[in-house]
Amino acid sequence: MHPYHRKISPYMCNGMPIGHEVFEGSRVDKKTVKEVLKDLKEKFEIGQCIFVGDRGLVTKENLEEIERHGFDSIIALRKRRNVEVKEIVLDATPHVYCIEGKELWWREVRNAEGIRYIVCRNPEVAELQRQMREENIMAIMDELNKIKGGIEKLKGKASLKRVVSQVGEVLWHKHGRRLIGYKVDEKDGRLSYWIKEESIKIEEALDGVYILRTEEQGM
Known part of the structure; x- marks a missing residue:
């Protein structure tokens, strides 16, 4: 395996690494998620876990697999290929942001199922x-x-x-x-x-924005 063509999946507990897995860079994320979840349950006997993943992990199958194992998740959403994202950024309701500095504004949106969406925006x-x-x-x-x-x-x-x-x-x-x-x-x-013009409107709403999706209610 070429050193630049690999994925590293670290396992953290209370801020400390307890293990990791190394996968080929071309490996399909759907298969990777299943193996990682199996390890967490069987090898480490972890009962409560927050699974953190990038946009490549956002598939219906992956989210269902994480839920099936009883874990929560924090996952970055794809901006242009996600219906949820477009509904959030194009919502006509006034957007009120918490301003943490010049480079970070954020707000929270919840849907009817209690899923939290953390909308982050960098004005610059x-x-x-x-x-x-x-x-x-x-x-x-x-x-x-x-x-x-x-x-x-x-x-x-x-x-x-x-x-x-x-x-x-x-x-x-x-x-x-x-x-x-x-x-x-x-x-x-x-x-x-x-x-x-409609596409431009969507692009303008997405400028400088990234969105995290999570079921975790205590963070």
Whole structure:
């Protein structure tokens, strides 16, 4: 196993390490979680545990497996692929944050099942991400304008397949697919494009944000 291609899973008790496991870096987290939970129960005979994991561990199967063993968890949620996250950040209720300093604001949200979501926001990172997104959109628009100009010079003789390929390459390289929509006329290959305002709204709500999910009520 290459030393840089591995995962290390430490076991901590009252702040002290009591053991660890080393897994291949390419190993599927679903399988890793099952083995770690089995070790905690059988090898260490641990009855109460808070399982801490990163975004790669957030699957329905993993959460159910942790619950089945009677453990709580603190897990970071994926921002863009998680329905819970979007519901929280887009909630119209005024967001009141506790301010711990320039780099950390946080607030807590609970759902009907008592699951706690700790919403953390870094205003400086949020501003940086906003600026980077705006610069990226401008760069994409410049590239699309060049493609559109080239199409117009061909006076209706542009290849539909070629135009789609060019636009797709720009959006792929600049990560613009979720931000920019486009349409190519099937008859003359003319290109039209637009900013996805709803997607921008979601991105703005996610800027500088990360969210932790936990069932633990005593922390």
